[in-house]
Amino acid sequence: MSGARPAQGVRPVLSGLGVAFTAYLAVGALLWTSPLAYPVVQVIAIAFYLVTTWVCIFWNARIESTPDLVRSRFGVRMLLPAWAVVLALAVAAIVPTASWVAAGPGAGENDYATWSLGAVGALMAIVMVRRRPWAAWAGVGLAAVAAMVWIGLPSALALGVVGAVLWVGVAQLLSWLVDRAARDTARLTELQRDASQWLASQEGMRRERRTQVQRALAVAGPVLAHTIAVGGHLDDTERQLARLAEGTLRDELRGAGLLDDDVRAALSAARGRGSVVSVLDEGGLDDLAPDDRAELRAELARLIEGARSQRLYIRASTHPDIAVTVVGRSASDGGEDTVDLWREFARPPRDGRMDATA
Known part of the structure; x- marks a missing residue:
């Protein structure tokens, strides 16, 4: 389908950016400025986060039936499978807590402890783009609750919760704008196709009428000419x-x-x-x-x-x-x-x- 061709060029670029950004966040979690209480827990949390994030980015999407006039401009809607949604919510619930446990007492506001807030925000933005808005907002809520429990509300807002909310909100707004543009483009394409078909049918009808007139003249023309010539006096x-x-x-x-x-x-x-x-x-x-x-x-x-x-x-x-x-x-x-x-x-x-x- 021709509408899928733009997606074949755009999707790999967006996927590559998603992988690079989430990897950057994971590297930040490994830059320890002081010894961690449980470094193994931190490494496991990072691995769990990266695997889940990349699954959400690359796992095959299925076609979602919609009541729209036509499908999305990109051919299919990238709906995240339910089991991947559960996995992403598990990351939002477990990884922030695991990061603060791994950092140990007194280190809850360090970058290697609060990295999980930005990481969960990035993951939930991906979930939003994959057409799971309720799950994305639920994941942000789980991370925010964990942050408030471990470092308090002011620190949670200052160190990542606001950014996570903004990322998910922007992702939802962009998804809505892209869908609206896709519907408008598809509607315009349909109108152009209908107009082309109407013009083609009109041209076909004109040709058919010309053919019928020519055939009628060939049949009736000689008789009419003779009738006129003899003044209507026919034997x-x-x-x-x-x-x-x-x-x-x-x-x-x-x-x-x-x-x-x-x-x-x-x-x-x-x-x-x-x-x-x-x-x-x-x-x-x-x-x-x-x-x-x-x-x-x-x-x-x-x-x-x-x-x-x-x-x-x-x-x-x-x-x-x-x-x-x-x-x-x-x-x-x-x-x-x-x-x-x-x-x-x-x-x-x-x-x-x-x-x-x-």
């Missing part, structure tokens, strides 16, 4: 030719979708036998595949060739089951019109052949 043969031209012209204007060379020839032959033929296309063949349309026209041509009705009515409608209906009427011995031909051509299924039923 019987010329009148018959004029009626045939008139019927052919009506067919081209009202039933073009039903016509091909064989159907046109069959209609001309039927009129030559004295039948009155009416053809009406209401779009019944527009949704048919080209092969189905060709087969239906071939069947229709054979039916018209064998018809001997005095009047033929051929209609293609948008009925869900019937594509074309042919009705023939003739005068009976009593002088009343009776139906002597009734044929319905069933609309062919997607994977089937066209069927005709009497």
